[in-house]
Amino acid sequence: MQDFTDKLAVVTGGASGVGRSLAFALSEAGAQVLIADIDEGALSQTQAALEDAGAKVHAQVCDVTSQTSLDALAAFAFDELGGAHLVFANAGIAAGEAGPLWGYAENDWKWCFEVNFWGVVRTINAFMPKLTEQGEEAHFVITGSANGAFLIYPDQPVYTATKAAVQAVTEALHYQGLAQQSPVKVHALFPGPHIVETGIFDSDRVRPTHFEKPADAPDTGIRTVEDLRKIMEAFGTKLTTTHPDEVAQTALQGVRDGKFWILPLNPGTEARIKERMDSILNRTNPPIPTIG
Numbered sequence: 001m002q003d004f005t006d007k008l009a010v011v012t013g014g015a016s017g018v019g020r021s022l023a024f025a026l027s028e029a030g031a032q033v034l035i036a037d038i039d040e041g042a043l044s045q046t047q048a049a050l051e052d053a054g055a056k057v058h059a060q061v062c063d064v065t066s067q068t069s070l071d072a073l074a075a076f077a078f079d080e081l082g083g084a085h086l087v088f089a090n091a092g093i094a095a096g097e098a099g100p101l102w103g104y105a106e107n108d109w110k111w112c113f114e115v116n117f118w119g120v121v122r123t124i125n126a127f128m129p130k131l132t133e134q135g136e137e138a139h140f141v142i143t144g145s146a147n148g149a150f151l152i153y154p155d156q157p158v159y160t161a162t163k164a165a166v167q168a169v170t171e172a173l174h175y176q177g178l179a180q181q182s183p184v185k186v187h188a189l190f191p192g193p194h195i196v197e198t199g200i201f202d203s204d205r206v207r208p209t210h211f212e213k214p215a216d217a218p219d220t221g222i223r224t225v226e227d228l229r230k231i232m233e234a235f236g237t238k239l240t241t242t243h244p245d246e247v248a249q250t251a252l253q254g255v256r257d258g259k260f261w262i263l264p265l266n267p268g269t270e271a272r273i274k275e276r277m278d279s280i281l282n283r284t285n286p287p288i289p290t291i292g
Contacts, residue, residue: 024245
């Protein structure tokens with residue numbers, strides 16, 4: 001797909017971070033955008049900002065932990081807005097776990113899997129039948145992470161586990177589409193090439209009460225990228241970051257180019273992935289990856 005003009009693009013997690021940047025990039029490329037998010041306040045602010053920029057934008061509150069909510073989003077896109085041609089399954093959170101794996105709150109595991117993994121599965125369930133039945137070229141983009149898909153960071157096993165599962169589903173969906181000669185092309189988007197400047201470290205701002213963690217549960221204390229930067233600088237390590245606008249432009253170019261792997265990597269991360277693959281093929285003990 002080279003021309004996004006008047007195509008409807010649906011973006012979950014569209015109120016902030018990468019989703020917000022995707023909405024702006026898509027609208028600048030001529031698309032209509034339907035942004036969806038559980039954060040109603042941020043959703044309204046992003047909708048207003050897009051409208052001020054001249055975008056054709058629609059917004060709907062959506063909870064990706066609910067199939068009913070995602071089905072309603074798909075119905076709005078297809079029954080009221082005439083159908084979608086681009087879907088970005090982008091909603092995601094971090095649980096903020098800290099300490100030994102066996103000490104994490106069970107609700108951290110449940111909430112992170114409900115949003116990051118089941119949110120993707122539910123978005124597939126809601127949109128893929130409609131996109132397929134539409135019979136026109138369409139693109140389904142799933143936001144993953146090298147943390148889980150390729151590397152295992154020992155201090156973030158909850159998030160890492162969800163993204164490992166997401167990558168398995170993304171690839172399976174891609175292979176099924178090829179086998180069925182589907183008009184829907186699947187893409188795996190990996191925000192980067194460095195840690196992206198989003199609010200994911202402060203995901204607790206949208207944590208529902210039924211996934212509340214105990215008050216005495218260990219916590220990282222990291223709420224922003226700047227918090228992480230200060231911690232790393234205290235250990236003599238410089239943190240390089242990527243703005244989500246860059247991720248959005250990379251994503252759109254990946255769709256234009258028909259790439260499954262939308263995978264910008266910095267040299268350090270690429271080297272660590274190679275080290276891990278070599279350890280698997282050579283049956284040597286895996287090295288501990290470092291953030292970079």
